[in-house]
Every structure is written in structure tokens, then in C-alpha cells.
Amino acid sequence: MTKKLTTLLAAAAVVALSASAQAQITMKASHQFPGGKGDPRDEMVQIIAKEMKAAGVDIQVYPGASLFKPNDQWNALVNGQLDFAAFPLDYASGKVGAFSATLMPGLVRNHDRAARLNTSPFMKDIKAKIEKAGVVVVADAWLAGSIASKKGCIRKPDDIKGQKIRSAGPTFAQMWQQAGASIVNIPSNEVYNALQTGVADGTDTSNGSFISFRIYEQVKCITAPGENALWFMYEPVLMSKRSYDKLSADQKKALAEAGKKSEEYFNKESRLLDEKMVESFKKNNVEVVTLTPEEYDAWIKIAQQSSYKVFADEVSDGKKLIDEALAVK
Numbered sequence: 001m002t003k004k005l006t007t008l009l010a011a012a013a014v015v016a017l018s019a020s021a022q023a024q025i026t027m028k029a030s031h032q033f034p035g036g037k038g039d040p041r042d043e044m045v046q047i048i049a050k051e052m053k054a055a056g057v058d059i060q061v062y063p064g065a066s067l068f069k070p071n072d073q074w075n076a077l078v079n080g081q082l083d084f085a086a087f088p089l090d091y092a093s094g095k096v097g098a099f100s101a102t103l104m105p106g107l108v109r110n111h112d113r114a115a116r117l118n119t120s121p122f123m124k125d126i127k128a129k130i131e132k133a134g135v136v137v138v139a140d141a142w143l144a145g146s147i148a149s150k151k152g153c154i155r156k157p158d159d160i161k162g163q164k165i166r167s168a169g170p171t172f173a174q175m176w177q178q179a180g181a182s183i184v185n186i187p188s189n190e191v192y193n194a195l196q197t198g199v200a201d202g203t204d205t206s207n208g209s210f211i212s213f214r215i216y217e218q219v220k221c222i223t224a225p226g227e228n229a230l231w232f233m234y235e236p237v238l239m240s241k242r243s244y245d246k247l248s249a250d251q252k253k254a255l256a257e258a259g260k261k262s263e264e265y266f267n268k269e270s271r272l273l274d275e276k277m278v279e280s281f282k283k284n285n286v287e288v289v290t291l292t293p294e295e296y297d298a299w300i301k302i303a304q305q306s307s308y309k310v311f312a313d314e315v316s317d318g319k320k321l322i323d324e325a326l327a328v329k
Contacts, residue, residue, distance in 0.1 A: 025056055025057045025058065025246070025247075025251075026057075026058045026059075026060065027057060027058070027059050027060070027083035027084065027243060028059070028060050028062060028067060028082060028083050028084070029045050029048075029049065029059050029060065029061045029062065029082075029083060029084035029085065029086075030062045030065075030066075030067040030068045030073055030076070030082055030084070030085050031045060031061075031062075031063055031065075031073075031085055031086035031087070032063075032064065032065040032069075032070040032187060032188065032189050033063060033064070033086065033189075033208070033209070033212055034063060034064055034212045034213075035061065035063025035064055036063070037212065039063075039208055039211075039212045040208060040265070040266055040269040040270065040273065041086040041141065041143075041208060041235060041266075042061070042063050042086070043265065043266075043269070044086055044139060044141060044237050044262045044263075044265065044266050045059075045061050045084065045086050045237060045262075046061060047258065047261055047262040047265055048084070048138065048139070048237060048255070048258045048259065048262050049061055051254065051257065051258035051261060051262075052251070052254060052255060052258055054254070055250065055251045055254035055255075056251065057247070057251055057254075057255075059083070059084060064189070065187075065189055067082070068082060068085075069187075070088075070091060070187040070188075070189065071091055071187065073085045073087050073091070074087065074091060074092035074095060074135075075095075076240075077134070077135050077238055077239070077240045078133055078134045078135060078240070079240075079242075080134075080240050080242030080243060081240075082240060083239060083240055083243040084138070084237060084238065084239050084240075084243075085237070085238050086141075086235060086236075086237050086238075087235065087236065087237075087238050088103070088168065088169075088206075088233055088234070088235045089102045089103075089126075089130070089234045089235070089236065089238075090102055090103035090168065090169035090170075090171075090233060090234070091169070091187075093169060093170060095133070096129055096130075096133060097311075097314060097315040097318075098125075098126065098129050098315050098317065098318070098321060099126070099129070100169060100170055100171050100311055100315070101122070101126065101171075101311065101315075101318070101321045101322065101325065102126060102233065102234035103168060103169040103171055103172065103231075103232075103233045103234070104171045104303075104307060104308075104311065104322070104325070105171060105172060105175050105230050105231070105299065105300070105303040105307055106230055106296075106299070106300045106303055107232070107322070107325040107326065108142065108229070108232030108325075109228070109229055109232070110225075110227070110229060111142070111144065111267075111270065111271050113328060113329070114142035114232055115142075115267065116328050116329075117142070117325065117328050118140045118142075120324065120325070120327075120328045121324045121327075122321060122324035122325045122327075122328065123140075125317070125320075125321060125324065126234075126321075130238070131241070134240065134241045134242065135238050135239065135240060135241060136238065136239045136240075136241055136244045137236050137237075137238060138236070138237040138238060138239050138255065138258075138259040138262070139236060139237040139259040139260070139262040139263040139266065140234075140236050140263055141234070141235045141236050141237070141263070141266045141270070142232050142233070142234055142235070142270065143206035143207060143208055143232065143233050143235055143270055143273065144206070144207055144225040144229050144231065144232055144270070144273070144274055145168070145204060145205055145206040145207055145209075145210075145225070145229075145231035145232065145233055146204070146205075146207060146210060146222050146223055146224050146225060146231060146277065147160075147165075147202060147203070147204040147222070147223050147230075147231070148202055148203060148210065148215060148219040148221065148222035148223070148281075148286070149163060149165075149201055149202030149219055149220065149221060150195060150201050150202060150218060150219050150220055151163060151201055151202070151220065152220055152221055153220075153221035153223060153287060153289050154202065154221070154223050155223060155289060155291060155292075155295050156295055156298060157178075157179035157180070157298055157299065157302050158179075158180075160176055160179050160180060160181045160202075161179060161180030161181065162180060162181070163181050163182070163201040163202055164181070164182050164183075164184050164199070164200050164201045164202075165181045165182070165183060165184065165200065165201065165202045165203065165204070166183075166184040166185075166186055166191055166194055166200045166202070166203040166204070166205075167183055167184075167185075167203075167204055168188065168204055168205050168206070168233060169233075171303075171307040171310075171311065172204050172231070172307070173185075174306040174307045174310055175299070175302050175303045175306050175307050176204075177306070178302050178305055178306035179302050184199060184200040186199075186200075188203075188205045188206075188209040188213060189213065191203045191205065191209075191213060191215060192213050192214065192215060192217075192218060195215070195218035195219065196218055202219065203215065204231055206231075206233055206235065206273075207224075207225070207273045207274055207276075207277040208270075208273050210222070210277050210280075210281075211273070211276060211277050211280050216280055216281045216283075216284040216286050217284065219286055220286065220287060221286060221287040221288070221289065222277075222281050222286055222287070222288055222289075223289055223290065223291065224274065224277065224278050224281075224288050224289070224290050225274055225290070226290025226291060227290070228290065228291040228292070228293060228295070228296035230291070230296065230299055230303075237259065237262060239255075308322060
């Protein structure tokens with residue numbers, strides 16, 4: 001065997017060994033949403049998993065809170081115990097107060113504005129805080145949401161007075177409380193049972209969750225987004241920085257491309273979710289209403305007295321973040 005051939009064979013062995021090592025990388029992704037049923041948040045993660053398999057990263061997806069409880073995912077990402085999560089960022093607002101801005105009444109209002117927010121100073125500041133905590137954003141995702149009740153339609157602040165409302169996060173809880181409701185603190189995957197057993201009279205949550213968790217079986221009326229959506233929530237695909245740092249340069253490039261593909265899918269699907277939600281609830285004989293501009297303004301006044309004020313008082317740059325979000329037209 002010639003020296004040249006020996007060198008070539010050795011180089012080929014190194015390449016093969018490197019490829020084999022890459023193929024052995026296994027990571028885990030967690031989320032609280034149903035799997036295999038078309039929930040677009042699960043689909044986002046599945047797209048990334050499919051794309052990364054070709055780059056030598058096998059991502060095992062655990063839907064339905066089967067690996068981590070919803071509220072435990074943030075710490076698991078920070079500590080490197082979990083590699084990926086489709087995660088409602090406001091769930092970590094107890095750790096980073098500024099994250100409450102990503103579920104703030106009236107800051108987004110429609111899907112086009114949500115898309116513009118992603119490249120705004122507001123999101124630049126939010127993502128800096130995510131990265132400082134040791135987590136990386138793989139794909140952006142904003143979902144519109146609604147509020148529904150077993151007792152009737154919630155259009156005006158007086159309509160919610162005296163009701164037990166499950167809220168997805170503290171900013172909406174503050175607004176509902178200011179209007180006279182009491183708050184039930186549970187994650188979205190427990191809402192169905194809470195409504196069924198009378199623990200809660202109503203709930204706010206994303207339209208994706210309203211469909212996936214079949215909330216239409218438990219309520220009489222839902223206030224859909226329409227042209228005056230109070231409720232938008234940031235639910236990105238996140239990755240532990242510790243896990244991200246384990247990827248090769250080529251794998252990081254593949255991840256960026258996978259994240260973009262996942263995000264593009266979701267941007268289209270999230271707009272359709274509103275229509276699907278309305279259709280699902282009407283089909284199940286649930287009354288569907290939307291807010292008029294006057295009703296929307298009445299809720300914003302309540303939010304300014306509660307959510308906005310508390311956020312500005314308790315978060316060091318809270319007022320700056322609210323102003324940055326409202327500046328996006």
C-alpha cells in the first residue's frame with residue numbers, strides 16, 4: 001500500500017468517524033401540547049426535528065407534558081437538562097419579570113403587528129434577556145387568544161365580575177382581577193378538568209389550546225380575536241444554550257435553517273388557527289362574539305390601571321418595554 005493511499009484511507013476514516021459521532025447526538029424536546037393531532041406548536045418542533053436529523057442530530061419529541069411539567073421547562077432549559085421546548089415565555093415571568101410583556105393585554109392586537117414586533121427593539125431586548133439566562137430562540141411564534149366562559153359572553157369588564165377565571169399569565173390575571181374576577185392558577189393542559197369540575201368558570205388561552213384541549217365542550221360563549229384582539233402570547237421554540245454549544249458549526253447552520261422553516265410554517269398556520277377555532281366552537285353550538293372598538297378600549301383602560309402599571313412599577317425597564325411594543329405600528 002502506497003503512502004498516499006494510506007493517507008487517503010486514514011483521512012476517510014476520520015471523516016467517517018466524525019460523521020458517526022455526529023449521528024449519535026440525541027437531544028430531547030418537550031412541550032405541554034397534544035402531539036400527533038395537528039397542534040401547530042407540536043408541528044413546529046417536529047419540523048425542526050425532521051430537518052436536524054439530516055444534520056446528525058436526533059431530536060426525540062415529548063408532547064403533552066410527558067417529559068417535564070409546563071412550568072418546569074424553563075429551569076430545565078437553563079440548566080441544560082432539556083435541549084428544546086415549545087414554551088409560552090410568560091410561564092418564566094417568575095424568573096425574569098420582563099417576560100410578562102410577551103403576554104400583555106393589547107400590546108399586539110393583530111398578526112401583522114406580531115410579525116413586525118419580531119424585528120423591533122422590543123423583541124431585541126426580550127431576546128437579550130432570554131440569552132442572558134442561558135437559552136436561545138430557535139423560532140419565533142405568536143398566537144392569538146380568546147376568553148371563554150361557562151356563564152356567558154365576556155365583552156365588557158362588568159361581564160367578568162364574580163367569575164373564577166383561569167389566566168395564562170399574571171398580566172391578564174391582574175386585568176381580570178381589576179374587573180372583579182377571581183383567579184385560578186393552573187396550566188392550559190388542566191383547564192378542561194377545571195371547567196368540568198367547577199374549579200373555574202372561564203379561561204383565557206391561545207386559540208391553539210382552545211382547539212387542542214376541546215374547551216368548546218365546556219363553555220357557552222367565547223370572545224374571539226376579530227379585529228380587536230386583547231390576547232396575544234409569545235410561544236417560541238427555545239433551546240438550551242448548553243445544548244446549542246455542543247453543535248458543530250454545520251449543525252448550527254442547519255438549526256438556523258430549520259428554525260426559519262418552522263417559523264414560516266407557523267406564521268401561516270397561526271392566522272388560520274383563529275378561523276379554525278371559530279369554526280370548531282360554532283360547530284359545537286358555542287356562541288362566538290368579538291369586541292367592538294369601544295369594548296376593546298374599555299378593557300385597555302382596565303389594563304392601564306392594572307397590568308401596565310404593575311409591570312412598569314415592578315420591572316426595572318418595564319415602561320420602556322411597553323413603550324417599545326406600542327411604538328410598533
